[in-house]
Amino acid sequence: MRMSRVPPHPPGRTPLHRRLRTAAALAAAAVLLAAFPAQAHPGNGNGHGNGHRPDRVTVGNRTYIADDQGRATQWRGFNLADKGHSGADAFADIQERDLRDMAARGFNLARLVFFWDDLEPAPGRYDRTYLAKMRRILDWADRYRIKVVLDAHQDVYGPTFNGHRGIPAWTTRTDGLPYEPIPGDWFSEYFEPSVQTAFDHLYTDNDLRAAHARMWMTVAAALGRHPAVLGYDLMNEPFGKLAADTDLPTAAGRFEAGQLTELWNRLADAVRLVDRDNWVFVEPTVIVGLGVPTQLGAIDDPHAAYAPHFYDTAMEAGADYDPDGTFIQAYEAAITDYPARNRMPVIVGEWGPPDPTLPNMRTYFTRMTAAMDRFSSGWTDWQWCRGGGYCTLTADGQLKPNHDLLVQPYARATAGDPVSYGYDPATRTYTLTYTTRANADGPTEIAVPRDVYPRGYNVAVQGRNADWDRHGQTLTVTTHGRTGGTYTVTLTPR
Numbered sequence: 001m002r003m004s005r006v007p008p009h010p011p012g013r014t015p016l017h018r019r020l021r022t023a024a025a026l027a028a029a030a031v032l033l034a035a036f037p038a039q040a041h042p043g044n045g046n047g048h049g050n051g052h053r054p055d056r057v058t059v060g061n062r063t064y065i066a067d068d069q070g071r072a073t074q075w076r077g078f079n080l081a082d083k084g085h086s087g088a089d090a091f092a093d094i095q096e097r098d099l100r101d102m103a104a105r106g107f108n109l110a111r112l113v114f115f116w117d118d119l120e121p122a123p124g125r126y127d128r129t130y131l132a133k134m135r136r137i138l139d140w141a142d143r144y145r146i147k148v149v150l151d152a153h154q155d156v157y158g159p160t161f162n163g164h165r166g167i168p169a170w171t172t173r174t175d176g177l178p179y180e181p182i183p184g185d186w187f188s189e190y191f192e193p194s195v196q197t198a199f200d201h202l203y204t205d206n207d208l209r210a211a212h213a214r215m216w217m218t219v220a221a222a223l224g225r226h227p228a229v230l231g232y233d234l235m236n237e238p239f240g241k242l243a244a245d246t247d248l249p250t251a252a253g254r255f256e257a258g259q260l261t262e263l264w265n266r267l268a269d270a271v272r273l274v275d276r277d278n279w280v281f282v283e284p285t286v287i288v289g290l291g292v293p294t295q296l297g298a299i300d301d302p303h304a305a306y307a308p309h310f311y312d313t314a315m316e317a318g319a320d321y322d323p324d325g326t327f328i329q330a331y332e333a334a335i336t337d338y339p340a341r342n343r344m345p346v347i348v349g350e351w352g353p354p355d356p357t358l359p360n361m362r363t364y365f366t367r368m369t370a371a372m373d374r375f376s377s378g379w380t381d382w383q384w385c386r387g388g389g390y391c392t393l394t395a396d397g398q399l400k401p402n403h404d405l406l407v408q409p410y411a412r413a414t415a416g417d418p419v420s421y422g423y424d425p426a427t428r429t430y431t432l433t434y435t436t437r438a439n440a441d442g443p444t445e446i447a448v449p450r451d452v453y454p455r456g457y458n459v460a461v462q463g464r465n466a467d468w469d470r471h472g473q474t475l476t477v478t479t480h481g482r483t484g485g486t487y488t489v490t491l492t493p494r
Contacts, residue, residue, distance in 0.1 A: 053439060055303060059417045061340040064377045065230075065279065065305065070440040071413040075347055075378025076406075076447075077109030077146065078102060078392060080137070081153070081385070083165055090118050091133045096140045098384055101397070103144035105407050106449035106473055110146055111233065111349055111380040112137060113153040116215055117168040123211065131222050142228040149281060149307075149380070150219060151233040151349070156189045157198050164189075166236075171208050173201040190239050200241040203259045213270035224275035231279030233307055233349060234267045237286050252287040253295035260285070261297035268301040281307035283349065284338075289313060291330030294338050306339040310351035310368070310379075318354065321364035328371050336375050348372055348379035354390055356402045365405040366425055373422050381406060407452060409491055413445045415479065419486070428452060430491040438483045443476040448491065456494040463487030 057064045057072040064072035082093040094112075102110065112134065119130050134150070141148050154166025160174075162181040174194035182188045189195060202208050216232065223229060240259050242251035264282040271280055280301055284294035289311050312327045339346045351368065353361060372379050385391040392403050399407075408423045409430035416436040423430045432446065448457065450473060459468055465480035466487055477489055 058343050063343045063345045065345045067413055069442040071415050072418050073413050074410050075109040076410055077107040077380045078384035079111045079380050079382045081113035081383050086118050099140040099144045099146055103146055106447040108146055108412055111149045111151050113151050115165045117158050123170055126218055138226045138228040147230040148228045149231050149233050151236055153236040157195050172198045174198055196241040199239055216267050217270050217274050220271045220275040224278055229278055231281055233281040249292040252285045257295040257297055264299050279303045279305050281305050283307050291334045293334045305345040307347055307349040308335055310348050315353055320358040321360040323360055323363050328367050332371050332375055346376040348376050350382040352381045352390055356400050361402045365402050407449045409448050411446050415440045415442055415444045428493045433488045436479050436483055436485045443478040446475040448473055448475050453493050458492045460490045
């Protein structure tokens with residue numbers, strides 16, 4: 001979801017309450033577990049919490065998801081979304097070739113958008129065909145060694161409001177308050193009184209809270225065992241009822257500290273009743289895009305990760321990137337404290353421009369990817385599709401202008417602690433420095449897309465007793481030195 005304009009004075013809301021794990025949600029969980037006995041499971045074999053292997057790797061202020069060999073992982077990829085089809089035609093625009101073509105350019109992550117209104121069109125009636133289509137996409141992803149984050153997407157709550165997608169109409173309670181579509185500025189519809197009230201009911205009404213938890217338990221029970229699943233993005237770009245008597249950042253912060261923190265903990269609890277291992281990804285409000293630090297509280301979950309979005313509001317409205325502006329610097333400064341304090345991995349769930357052909361787009365892509373290399377362990381661009389607007393590809397499947405800058409070398413798995421890494425597109429030089437660690441096995445694996453080095457590349461490894469080898473688009477580096485050794489790998493074009 002893109003943000004085009006944020007009104008300065010949102011309408012009022014009721015006071016926020018403290019975190020509460022309700023008996024109603026637990027009762028609903030028990031009913032659901034009884035309905036899905038064969039699919040509830042203690043783990044999916046991904047190696048989290050298996051005794052001696054770490055589930056995460058923290059280096060300085062940054063935390064990485066660890067794989068089943070204890071290696072620090074990095075992620076690059078795209079959103080897969082089909083907002084134009086629903087019901088029997090849901091996911092029609094997502095094809096196996098999408099996963100194949102992503103993998104062919106070295107990408108290893110997809111954020112798959114699904115809609116609760118399609119999954120559960122009536123209370124308690126889940127569409128098994130819809131889940132089967134999601135599973136088919138997961139099968140494709142696994143075939144091409146791509147992991148998937150399942151994203152419960154919503155735009156302006158859901159279909160009750162001008163046909164948007166997301167949260168079912170049967171959950172929508174507006175108290176008779178007004179709603180007025182705003183053509184050309186749909187994000188402002190979030191501040192319509194009926195929309196804010198609908199969100200508030202979702203967070204406070206026990207039957208809706210239980211339904212929300214039950215939905216996520218259904219998804220996790222049905223799909224959580226799939227080897228392609230990395231985790232669950234619990235709600236896309238969450239919003240709520242914001243106070244009218246204060247400025248927008250303060251109002252958003254109060255919502256984040258209260259209702260939103262409670263929501264994430266409650267939904268994570270529901271997921272853990274059927275899936276102990278996969279990651280849950282939580283988001284701040286989109287106000288973070290204004291360079292405002294989140295006020296989210298702690299997420300009391302063993303595998304919680306942070307998935308903010310990274311959009312410039314001026315660019316969302318059609319402006320070119322301003323090389324003299326401070327958008328990227330302000331965002332980077334604002335985004336880092338929360339995950340550092342809570343030892344949470346960061347994967348940017350959405351970012352990207354609506355028009356990649358504008359004059360400053362090459363600078364934009366270069367600076368954005370460099371920034372995310374500094375504060376995150378990965379990203380998924382919006383979005384992998386063919387056509388206009390945000391689509392990465394032209395109608396005939398070619399990368400749009402400047403999107404070649406997204407195709408970069410990166411360390412999918414580092415057998416130790418990443419100290420620094422980065423790619424210089426001007427010289428096509430990639431550098432990774434890391435230290436070895438006793439509980440990290442296997443080689444360091446660096447994705448080296450063919451498009452970056454069409455004539456091949458040179459490899460230099462600094463450090464004692466290291467071997468390297470090329471396997472298709474993967475460079476493996478194996479170290480034989482003692483724990484704590486430092487190695488630097490440098491790739492340059494031939």
